[in-house]
Amino acid sequence: MLTPLAHSCNNVFHVIQPDTSLYGKVFKSNICGGKAIVSCDKELNMFILQNEGKLFTSDYPKAMHDILGEYSLLLATGEIHRKLKNVIISFINLTKSKPGFLRCAENLSISMLESWKNCREIEFHKEVKMFTLSVMVNQLLSIKPEDPARRYVLQDFLSYMKGFISLPIPLPGTAYTNAIKARKRLSARVMEMIxxxxxxxxxxxxxxxxxxxxxxxxxxxxxxxxEKVSVVLDILLGGFETSATLLSLVVYFLAKSPNVLQKLKEEHEAIRVKKGNEKFMNWEDYQKMEFTQCVMSEALRCGNIVKTVHRKATSDIKFKEYAIPKGWKVFPIFTAVHLDPSLHENPYEFNPMRWTDKGKMNKKTTAFGGGVRVCPGGELGKLQIAFFLHHLVLSYRWKIKSDEMPIAHPYVEFKRDMLLEMYPSNKLYP
Ligand code: HEM
Known part of the structure; x- marks a missing residue:
């Protein structure tokens, strides 16, 4: 049965993973208060994503509208969606190869790693949320790492995120009410800056x-x-927690795969050796990180940060042998395709080598969605992670506390913020 509610789980894989042997790859269900079609079929999932705005439309629950605000890109459709998305794409294109952005991501990585020098244990996930948020608020709003505003913004964002997975109870003190308040504070802060x-x-x-x-x-x-305020909040909302989660998942899987870690280290050592005395990395260095790309893609496949998206059929639809009635909700389950044994050999094995044929693998993944709503920020997120990993693998070894694990909430979280034992392995670079 599909399990859309928050629950803990001792295996990151077994989350929102319907039993297709019982129900088939496509089945009817009752989710989020409506009749729904659940799809674990790769072709149907692609068809749903590619036909956004034609046969399907984004359909997030009413409670999410209250939290996201009426101008959010996730809720916008048609012309308004196109207009707002173009603004976000321009931010991402502008930022990606900007030396200031690369320098900021690298400096913040180095200073965070430096600050761990004398710590034996680190709540890794909590720390890296601060890292990705700091990079984003610096690029968007020029909020500097030493600015106390950064902590308030993080606090408000964490409340905002919690609201998504809570029951929409409009009473004082509930996660839902706190999320709405947090969004109001964040909006007011950005508006005041404008x-x-x-x-x-x-x-x-x-x-x-x-x-x-x-x-x-x-x-x-x-x-x-x-709209200006909403664009800023959408970039922050879409960007900081997802990137931090991917970084934590990579570090989690690496701790369990010493051979992969060794290969990754070799890639980064080679880059470091080539750079000689040149301190900072650039876009060309990032492009050399081919194995790092495979590791991140495999962590996305296994970790399933976004497990599904909310859609609705806008007309009666027939696809292959499946009929989807107009008005029904539709859930393309990304997890099911990412872990489908008919598509991936040993799907539960963390094996970045399967990504060496990137073209073939890209057809079997929807970690960043697809169609007109495809994630505009994936590359930007990966860039920060790659820079952080570069310094992490060259300067530390780590061990996961035995009972630590990712849990599905249904967003990926870690039982104890991914508590790690850290050991400096080298003279910290630089
Ligand atoms: C690295 C991890 C990330 C993952 C796994 C991820 C995943 C996704 C997915 C699956 C969607 C599609 C949602 C839908 O179809 O309804 C999406 C949309 C979006 N993402 Fe990402 N994302 C990531 C990073 C980022 C970053 C770094 C940014 C911003 C800088 C960002 C900004 C957005 C925005 C604005 C949307 C809405 C797009 C639209 O509705 O057209 N994401 N993301």
């Missing part, structure tokens, strides 16, 4: 900071104030 900047003199602006993404959004005359 208003303050509107009064800034050009000269003063140049003296205070380099142009950041808020400056770029502010100059976009097609967006109203609410």
């Amino acid at each position: 208003k303050q900047r509107e009064h800034e003199e050009e000269e003063m602006k140049k003296a205070v900071r380099e142009e950041d993404f808020l400056d770029v959004i502010m100059s976009n005359e097609d967006l109203n104030y609410e």
